[in-house]
Amino acid sequence: MSASMTPNLTLNTEALLPADEAELAAMIASARGPLRIRGGGTRPVGRLSTDAQELCTSRISGITLYEPGALTLVARAGTPLAEIEAALDAEAQRLPFEPMDHRGLMGTEGTPSIGGMVAANASGPRRVQAGACRDSLIGVRFIDGSGAVVSNGGRVMKNVTGYDLVKLMAGSWGTLGVLSEVSFKLLPRPETEATLVLEGLDLAGAVAAMAAALGSPFEVSGAAHLPDGRTLLRLEGFAASVAYRGKALAARLAAHGEAALLDAGESAALWRQVRDVAPFHGRTGDVWRIATRPGEAPALAGRAGGTALLDWGGGLLWLLLPPGQDLRARLGNFTGHATLIRASAETRASLPAFHPEPGPVAALSAGLRRRFDPRGILNPGLMS
């Protein structure tokens, strides 16, 4: 790849701002050095190469199709997430997976874009019930590293025609291609919500209570434990149904403690905090994100030290640790993986952001990168 790069390009700091997909493809095809792909620039996770030219998709914007009766939406990648959420809200619908807003945690500004959200596979508390971003994503258009425009999936929610490159693109952080358009299946926005709160459980107790709730038939759509000791269980739906399930779930959880009920307004505000990991905002330290078997989260948090926030019933463990620690070395082998989300530049230079993969898996990933981005110009090294 280095043969095609000219060092003087590293001095070019002016961002490329393609106006449409065709221009984006042309810019990638004619790129002569590494590109740093940017949506809204609010999720700077992973190693960002400093000598790369920025390529920003913000002008490739706009909702291209929205059919409320079919629960489907198609939008250009640079569309602000807020614009999409407003359009869906007007029809009482929403993206099912409750995407996290990283700005508070990362200390970034800017406008989160739908493409950036997909590239990060950003999924919030409702992931336990409704799946991740990748589960609602039903179609993509992207430009690969050679400048070819590729379409995969479409605008229908059941589609097994050929390989599922849609999933592959979600969470690939711009390293396989630059998204130009994304399609989603949607869900109706429920009439109301409520949250049961259990106080004073330790992590193991909280995971046990959340497992009991998620193993009940009461359709819990959020299960989290905050550093202040509150354990939260969310119910959504029609008012009568939420009221019924709130009572039934509280009774089912009696052995875990007495549950208080928060109404819709308080509930919504609290889950925004969980979604955005608000308890860690503005606090010094490194932020790690661990996906694991829920039952293993308490022990992992114990070994890690620091402050813990559990989401996904314990399946997602957020940790705030003193700066510069190699958490993976401290944890040793465990079920799942750890991502370094926020740290100083020195720490990020010394520790890979993404969990190292076993040899055969790493070989496949590297092989895919070589094929989708033969010149190695798309966010090179970001996921290593």
Next chain:
Amino acid sequence: MQMPAPDTAVLSRRAEIVAALRRILPHEAVIDDPHETRAYECDALTAYRCPPLAAVLPSSTEEVAAVLRLCHAEGVKVVPRGSGTSLAGGALPTEDSIILGVARLRDVMEVDYPNRAIRVQSGITNLAVTGAVEEAGFFYAPDPSSQLACAIAGNIAMNSGGAHCLKYGVTTNNLLGVTMVLMDGTVLELGGPFMEAPGLDLLGLVCGSEGQLGVVTEAWLRILPKPEGARPVLIGFDSNEVAGQCVSDIIKAGILPVAIEFMDRPCIRATEDFAGAGYPDCEALLIVEVEGSPSEIDDQLARISAIARRHNPVELRESRSKAESQKIWLGRKSAFGAMGQINDYMCLDGTIPVSSLPLVLRRIGEMSREYGLEVANVFHAGDGNMHPLILFDANKPGDLERCEAFGADILRLCVEVGGCLTGEHGVGVEKRDLMHVQYAAADLEAQLAVKDVFDPRWLLNPAKVFPLDATESRRAKAAA
């Protein structure tokens, strides 16, 4: 249907290859008697048949790896097979290929209720997964019609769906991890009993790859708590347009049914003759099922009925009991049997945007008259997945070919209105040559590149999914 010419060098070494397989597997796990290999000559797409070179039935991941290592070294093609229920010919062998069946990999390895996950070997049937956890109040959500027989391995290969996808998603949304073996014998794990696989989403890529990227031997699946109950409402309409509008209105009203099934008049009549479920003789029938406690179900059915009444239904019947629910579902569940009673049939599997339903049904009706073949439509209306059943007579010369041409036209129509060639059955050999209709050259090239990475020699199930002309140079290069 065209298949590549067999590799004569492999055919001539048949005895040698079988002997080598016998050295690495127990004697009875290698099947080469021509009478016995015939059992593997086709899957549920019975129109196409070809006995394989041999069939092997390994009993462990290690044995699968040994077989694949050997076949890789010998340049022998391998066709993985779950239970052989593919309607797309996904497990159709070629003369020069080994069938690798996972039928002996049927164990439940671990059930983890607190974390709502189960680890199984891939040859276990779909229904047996639910069977393993239902006493504890759990189930495995994807429910293809063949769930009594079909294997999880095949479900993963085809990313199978079912009637309840609207609420619970398809296989890929319920698959947490796999143990798989690459063509060169490398064993690897993707994902696990957690909710997000690390790095690039190779798990998502493998699911639905039709046995072309590797052989899955074990899987971690998400299990869910059973709902308190479920009941349907049956709604009949005088027009497809109105039925389609009703579906759209239900969805827009914020109700999320677990299933919305649609049947057209030919299908209603055929099933009524066969099963006598008491369906009205009307243009379009909807079965809408919801879940929850008895009062939650009552409330949701009342909301759905109120919406339906605005569209002047010819019949509206809310189930009040288990017996009534069974009666409502009886006709729908016997639709395929009813068709089989009338004639041979081909079951298609296209997906369309729900809003195009009336147009698509009208066009299918016109084509039915042009081709002179009857067609009946059953349809997972909530998610746009339609299953037109074309009736034909296999004993009548030319009928199968006409039926295939008609089917291809219907699938082209699905793509034309913004849908796709297959919603849950997979491409297999059946829709292989139609891939150009849905995908441009660059779109296909990106998928072929994935195959190159996982199976550089193109030995794993090579003549499927992609049009032969698109893969010819790759297969030729690999064979050289």
